Amino acid sequence: MTLVVLLGSSPGPIGSQPPGSGGRPVLPTDLKLTSLPGAPTAYGRLLGQATSLGSQPITIARPGDAAAYREQGGRVVESAGVAEDLWALADAVEHTTDNVFIMPANSLIHDELIYQITKAKRAAIALILREERDENAPEPPPIEEAEPEIGRQVLEGLPQRTRAGRGRVISVGTSYHAVTRPNAALLGPIHLHQRHAAVLAEVARELAGMAHLFGPEDDVTELLVLGLVRRGVSIGVRGRRDLFYRRLHTPQDTAEAEREFAGFDEDRARLDNAVKGADGFFTTFFVSTYSRFIARWAARRGLTPNQITLISIFFGLLSAGAFATGTRAGWIAGGVLIYFAFVFDCVDGQVARYARKFGVLGAWLDATFDRFKEYAVFVGLAVGATVSGQFGDGEGVWTLALTAIGLQSVKHLLDFSFGAANRRRAPVPLPTLDLHVADDRPLRTALEERRNSRNTGVRGLLKLWTKAGKFRPMHWARKMIVFPIGERFAAIAITAAFFDPRVTFLTLVIWGGVAATYTLTGRILRSLA
Structure with a gap:
């Protein structure tokens, strides 16, 4: 209201x-x-x-x-x-x-x-x-x-x-x-x-x-x-x-x-606004360029976000099944299917924002089954590696799979817990000025003092890191280093299709470890700032 x-x-x-x-x-x-x-x-x-x-x-x-x-x-x-x-x-x-x-x-x-x-x-x-x-005007003082x-x-x-x-x-x-x-x-x-x-x-x-x-x-x-x-x-x-x-x-x-x-x-x-502005590199350039039009087509035909979520889950389970065959054709098919599972994962949110159809159930389904699809694919890859016989009894691959699942679980825990804690944090108050004061210089002076006091120590380092994001290469590097879901699904699809499940899990563990370390460091610094 x-x-x-x-x-x-x-x-x-x-x-x-x-x-x-x-x-x-x-x-x-x-x-x-x-x-x-x-x-x-x-x-x-x-x-x-x-x-x-x-x-x-x-x-x-x-x-x-x-x-x-x-x-x-x-x-x-x-x-x-x-x-x-x-x-x-x-x-x-x-x-x-x-x-x-x-x-x-x-x-x-x-x-x-x-x-x-x-x-x-x-x-x-x-x-x-x-x-x-x-x-062409001269620069002001x-x-x-x-x-x-x-x-x-x-x-x-x-x-x-x-x-x-x-x-x-x-x-x-x-x-x-x-x-x-x-x-x-x-x-x-x-x-x-x-x-x-x-x-x-x-x-x-x-x-x-x-x-x-x-x-x-x-x-x-x-x-x-x-x-x-x-x-x-x-x-x-x-x-x-x-x-x-x-x-x-x-x-x-x-x-x-x-x-x-x-x-x-x-x-x-309205359609452009349905696409989240904070998406990662892979999502922005390899999915959202066309997924918004799928979302509009779906919305105009009465499809709900929850129905699109079910389609995404279906593709994710098909992908896990294809990976579990342990064949090169199955790994390639699994890579293609997991890509489309992610496409429809983006489409469900875009349909919700375009059609103004929001609900608690939809938000819960989306957040929960993103993890479900991902972990099902991990299991499918590990099963496929075992079935293929290329890795002995597959124990080493299963160890990598469980490590990748553990890393992603820790990272999600860090993200959700920090977000919840940060929402409870009271904002630093802005300076005030009496309405009868005609000159705004006291307000500007107070704002400058506040800015200078917040640009020292840990907060100063974070400010510099934020400013670095104005450069496009740095902006996208920062988006990718946290290993968002688009980059994870792309890494799974590419490495599984062109290499094998062990390479996939090594990529997930190494990149996921870097992402978890980066995220944890950032959370600690922001908590201290």
């Missing part, structure tokens, strides 16, 4: 005055999206999208506009100005037990973009538009020498008053608050985990008491992010990427936005 708050009084774009009857801005209730099915209004479409998140949306609107919003459904709270907007929002979110999604009511946005924002792992996230740097400013630059009619870096919002400005070298504009949508709802209500009320300091271009979403950042809440950032978001103000820019909207392939973006 997600509590959705729509802001019906979003300021118009800077530098223009939206036309309307009697000088009144055009409301999103009047903007028709004629190219979309059913020709809904901008507000009507947004209401439908908000309702799909599981709760009745709340719209905060001016008294004179409230009737127009009520006609199209939804709960409307009347508000006379920015201060009242903030009070109304605080009242709406203060005691909620749901996550909170805030968005201007004149937004045109893809369903998939809403999904990606609301399902992001970050506890707080904002949609931003970054400044495009001119490659170091940020340490820059003076805070009231940003005058405009991006898509929005003030460029946000400083973003390291994956989050560093500082936010208003017509009162100065920012050191702003490089982005806040587009509007904000998503917060329920644990931040009380902080959001608190800063909204404090900002309401400062409303006389703000200008007509200051947006409620911008003010909220300002307050949250200065309360030490880490606000992650993301751009639109391959999806669409735009605020609509007039029939003219609505028509233009619809043309742009039609140029985006939302289904392809």
Whole structure:
């Protein structure tokens, strides 16, 4: 469940005055999206999208506009100005037990973009538009020498008053608050985990008491992010990427936005998002390049992730049986079959993410039977080595097989136990700054001191190792050294097909031993950091 708050009084774009009857801005209730099915209004479409998140949306609107919003459904709270907007929002979110999604009511946005924002792992996230740097422009002086400013630059009619870096919002400005070298504009949508709802209500009320300091271009979403950042809440950032978001103000820019909207392939973006971004080298380049299309085909024909998991298990058992024959043809067939077992192991997760079909049973089946397939293949290889007669009584091969199983079991134990412990670890708090301080330099100074204190000793070594991952060869080397399941199945398929089970097990033991040592060392260092 997600509590959705729509802001019906979003300021118009800077530098223009939206036309309307009697000088009144055009409301999103009047903007028709004629190219979309059913020709809904901008507000009507947004209401439908908000309702799909599981709760009745709340719209905060001016008294004179409230009737127009009520006609199209939804709960409307009347508000006379920015201060009242903030009070109304605080009242709406203060005691909620749901996550909170805030968005201007004149937004045109893809369903998939809403999904990606609301399902992001970050506890707080904002949609931003970054400044495009001119490659021919001279390099600016170091940020340490820059003076805070009231940003005058405009991006898509929005003030460029946000400083973003390291994956989050560093500082936010208003017509009162100065920012050191702003490089982005806040587009509007904000998503917060329920644990931040009380902080959001608190800063909204404090900002309401400062409303006389703000200008007509200051947006409620911008003010909220300002307050949250200065309360030490880490606000992650993301751009639109391959999806669409735009605020609509007039029939003219609505028509233009619809043309742009039609140029985006939302289904392809959804399909690409179904592929995990953290996959290993083999999975990324030898499976996910085409498995996503199998996933879409399967999802459109009603196949469930659990059914795909059963297909993967079937291929895995066939592979184990082929390996157990002890013949060269059987080892080659086993290598091919284990590859397809892994392909369908990837497809089941991609179907779940593409079709939005998640379940506890599916997650348990996937995690459990990955190990089952792998260990069944180990047994099949050892049986095949014994049956072939190439290795005497096969005792040496069975010893290697049991060693490989033991190493993988230890590695899985390290991964799952560390993950569980790390989730219970409280994050290091970010610096805070009073909302009445107009200059953001104290916040930047505190952040710099925090960064320097965390870049020493073990934590400093880990930071350097993290930075090394920016180089693509190092990135993929780090992915491969931990011996993920894709690399393990590839190693089994190749060595069994071209060599014999003993070479397969030696590869698994040596590579698995290096992976276990690397993983254990990393876990210990991160625990000490």
